[in-house]
Amino acid sequence: MGERPWNRTAHHIHRNINKQDITLDLADARGKELFLELVKLCDVLVENYRASVMDRLGLGYEVLSEANPKIIYVKISSQGATGPEQNYGSLGSTLEQTAGLASITGYENGPPLMTNETYPDPVVGFLSFGGLMTALRRRRKTGKGCLVDLSQRESTAMLLGEAVLDYSANGTVAGTIGNKHRDMVPHGVYQCLGDDMWTAISVGSEDEWLGLCQAIGQPGLSFDPRFENRETRRENQDGLDEIITSWTRERDHYQIMHLLQAHGVPAGAVLNGSETIKDPHLAARGFWDTVDHPEVGVYKQTSTPWVLSKSSRLTATPAPGLGEHNYQVLGGLPGLSTSEIDDLVERGVTGEIPDPSA
Structure with a gap:
């Protein structure tokens, strides 16, 4: 585990970027006083x-x-x-x-x-x-x-x-x-070329159904009595899924997504973790930050899922260590001196090491 394992847990590293970290024992009278001083500000x-x-x-x-x-x-x-x-x-x-x-x-x-x-x-x-x-x-x-x-x-x-x-x-x-849906047919995740590769397909209108039939090279399906409308497609969905799977199984999941989208059919490649982090669309959007954490090293981190037209995203700062900003915050806001904060550390009111008995 090494030193300070509490500063390197995955959830902490991922979820606490762009934050400052202080510690206070709220069961201690002085800890409560300082907490209320911060609340005032x-x-x-x-x-x-x-x-x-x-x-x-x-x-x-x-x-x-x-x-x-x-x-x-x-x-x-x-x-x-x-x-x-x-x-x-x-x-x-x-x-x-x-x-x-x-x-x-x-x-x-x-x-x-x-x-x-x-x-x-x-x-x-x-x-x-x-x-x-x-x-x-x-x-x-x-x-x-x-x-x-x-x-x-x-x-x-x-x-x-x-x-x-x-x-x-x-x-x-x-x-x-x-993976079925009460209103949309076909609706499911279909096996694709490769090991454990899949594409999600969701058809919610007649136009999308016709687009799917054209995309998979079977326009005649739109005239098949088993699939002529949503109700008959629902009644025969298992058979329809087999037809779709026989087509998807021979193709790459990204290829299927792009082809179906070109025909107006909602479809998405099911990406695993390594594919998501390398996805060209997310990269083109600038979605990923590269973070250099002092105890973990360099890694990619999600940013915000929105972009402001007048403000660019700021580079993410790494998740802080436990109590890393005690001196900065307690010295800057309530205005404590270094010696006063040293005393709080000595008494266990604040600190950078978890209390093993807590």
């Missing part, structure tokens, strides 16, 4: 503990807003800050279950499965940004801060979309349908 606080943790520490929204009435407190918790299950803990994998996402994820007529991508984690990150922007706009109008109470479970339940609407309107309980 800051615009926003974001935390992701169980709902009651900050209140138990004596640092809930009421306390923080008294210290700084303009503070915007973004509270991201598993179940939200209220309700009978507010103090339940969770991971993205368990939230997929309690929000119902797992119930529609899996092989056709099979048991519920996890996505293995823990969707609730990245989804709530994007949604919290929107909530924060809304709160900042409100503060600009009113001059007052507020609490943004964001539930990860509710954020995940939003992903069910038409499944919720279908049950509300028709009483239909959605189940697992594999």
Whole structure:
């Protein structure tokens, strides 16, 4: 593991670029004092503990807003800050279950499965940004801060979309349908030339269906009674999938994507990790940053998925080490002297080494 393994974990390296890092023991009276001093100087606080943790520490929204009435407190918790299950803990994998996402994820007529991508984690990150922007706009109008109470479970339940609407309107309980779709046929992932290579194809209109028939060199399929409309294609989807697979199996997944797109058919090559990082379109967009981390070395890092027309992206700074900016931040904002920070380190209120007993 080497020295300071906590500074080199993959999740930390990937997710904490462009940040500064300080440590404070919030169970310590002096740690709380310094935290409140920082709150007085800051615009926003974001935390992701169980709902009651900050209140138990004596640092809930009421306390923080008294210290700084303009503070915007973004509270991201598993179940939200209220309700009978507010103090339940969770991971993205368990939230997929309690929000119902797992119930529609899996092989056709099979048991519920996890996505293995823990969707609730990245989804709530994007949604919290929107909530924060809304709160900042409100503060600009009113001059007052507020609490943004964001539930990860509710954020995940939003992903069910038409499944919720279908049950509300028709009483239909959605189940697992594999890669099929309730409205689009054909719709699936098809084996291509090479080891474990695939292309996703999704046909949502008659024009796209005609384009697919032309692209695979079988225009007559559009007149075949088995496939003449969406309903008959759904009834005979297994046979249609075999026809498509017999064509895709002989071709490269990128080649298939480009050919089908040229015929107006939504299609995408299923890229593995090495292909994604070398993908020519992402490279042309300047999506990747090259980061030189002092303890990990040089690696490629994702940047923002948006580009501002008047501002270019800045080069990413590496994820910081634990407590790397203690002296800079505590000396610069609350104005502590070096000797005062040295004393905090000695007492364990701040530092750069995790407490093994914590």
